[in-house]
Amino acid sequence: MIMIKMYLVLLMCLIYSVAAQVPPYTETCVQGAYPPKAHLKVPEYVINLDLPPSQRWNQLASDKKNEIRTILDAFKTFIGEFGIIAKEVIYFIDLLGPLVVDALPQPFQDELRGISNATGIEIGEITLYNIFYEIFTVCTSVIAQSPTGKLYHARNLDFGLFMGWDIKNRTWYITEKLRPAIVNLVWQRAGKTVFKSVNYAGYVGILTAVSPGQFTLSMNERFNIDGGYRGIIDLILTGKGTWMGFLTRNTMETAQSFDEAKYMLTFKQMIAPAYFILGGNKTGQACVITRNRKVNGTDIWQMSQAGGWYILETNYDHWKAPFFLDDRRTPANRCMRNMTQNGVGIAGLFNMLSSKPVLNKLTTYTALMQVNSGHLETWLQYCDDPCVPW
Template sequence: MRIFLVCFVAFISLINCQIPPFTEECVDNAYPPPESRKVPSYVVNLDLPAAQRWTHVVKNKGPEIKKLLDEFKSFISDIFNGSQAIVNFIDKEGPAFDETLPQPFADEMRGIANATGLKLGEIVFFNIFYEFFTVCTSIVAQDPKGTLYHARNLDFGLFLGWDIKNNTWAVTELLRPLVIIVDFQKGGQTVFKSVNFAGYIGILTAIKPKLFTLTMNERFNKDGGYIGLMEWILGERTGQWMGFLTRQVMESASGFLEAKVMLSNEEMLAPAYFILGGNKTSGLYQQGCVITRAREFVVDVWDMESANGWYILETNYDHWSAPLFLDDRRTPAHHCMGNMTQQGVSIKGLHNVLSSRPVLNKLTTYTALMQVDSGHLEVWLQYCPDPCIPW
């Protein structure tokens, strides 16, 4: 029923020529947001046994994770005409799938299940879902002095529970209370920092201080993650989970070039865009790039120097192709970057660009802002009151 309602709303909007309502706005006064939107921070001690690392992070988050999982399951049930077969399969077979995952990730998920009181199958499912529904805008930019910044909006929840009364996406609303900053440490020292949804152990947004920054955007492609997921369920497990690969990169890569190689060579379950920023803007080339990945191989590596010279920007479409006309966040984002100019590149400037509609939209859960040389990471919850797309 909800799938029908979402499609109906989209259809009516198209008839009324309300999509895309891309009245571009380039705001200059969105920073700083109210303190109430600041995201809390936690330390995850990598020296602890894997099953104990996340206990203090998730022990009070069980009810919120459960609400989100129930929404996921309801969505799946709707797709299959009310059938509970897939949901029952997840609950029953999830623990067995956990045993197929590499360490320490399997034990970390077991620990999260114990700490929250949720089923292990549900926690596995919770960690799978982000492979397929992450719609984002990522930017790497340098200021006139050569300082590199990396910023992103993480948008999540399209078609996942439209609330007609409040004009919001249910999953997007349920995700915001779960957004956290995680400081991964060894020996009491920061290895890297990331932005996570509590209970999710992979990496979508992260900074390795003084070395490199990384964000992941979903790539819509015919060899999409659903195929990889089905292969994994059926026992063909040659590909990496995207979130596990990015976690390994953040833990082990010694710099931009090693991270670039790791993100380019590993076979994955789902295609993706990896947006990578380094710490150098001189020499042979600037350390900023977008790695366009198919599941088995690299399709393209697009460097910042050839992209624009002072910034590179990726949404969810190949940079050499036009974006979907219903979802053109790219053109307004470029417009706002040009309006800001390189002189305006800063934490404040990039937050303003990412707070400009339709780059900011109803699916935006948070904006993350990173400065690699200082290791700075700040994260703000985002909201987009009407009028705002989608819908």
């Protein structure tokens, strides 16, 4: 059902783009895009893990409550205009939201309740806010190795595919609302940094992160029928499975090495399928973990199998061709080959991720990480016309 919806929405977007007369463009690999203008760099907050879970998000939630409210309002407006998933989502908000939060493990249950209290937003809506990132994310992630063996991990996070194309402005409704909520987080315990991440304010899971000196991680959505609402119901009825964002959060908090992180991300039943792009701190130490909701069928694709000096993942199994209306993989690989290994670094990867259609109307941010130094920088992304919707 999820795959059918995805294809229907992509076809609908194609019709929208034609109706909006989005001009054609030529695929080129951008040079000189880095560094972006200073105002595009996202703000940074500290999350103190020594505080009680209900208090950890108070400052951030208070500062960004208007942005969170705006995102939720836009989402509900979209639901009212598009009937394709309206009944399912409204049912979830009214009934399943509070039930789901009661079923969550600690500290996530208390963290969500704390955010609800700090923002004044109902707990069912905060729960929804923390779940829909796992269902509607379209991304590009890459790990590349410099000639000296140093690993760099970069990603575009594209969000809003199912959430309304604005024909007049040639933008996605939710994508435009999300950018003001993007923050870098420094997670600390006893005054020391445990890891760093990029988050939408109020989202307590992890989509992009670096454990300094240990490993880097990004998550891309995997379109698969075995997930989504089916996984949610399974969790409520049987207690089996975990939210992807909570699994990655636990991994970032507790794993002490690339191998330990890989084990945690491979052998845990989840709510929905996913791709985990995982990099280590040693030459050649990088892989894409293709996950089913259950452990069976997991595929681990090593960087050595992908060509030796980089590994790249969008939202399709690496052994299959991407959907013909959503091929970001081919131009991204072309730009990587044009860049060559000698160009691997922060600037080179930002340039690649700023090349269309890897950069598109759904792109909210580009994150750039280097594991040895624990470096993380994040930039808001906008795709000026001519630009494709996805």
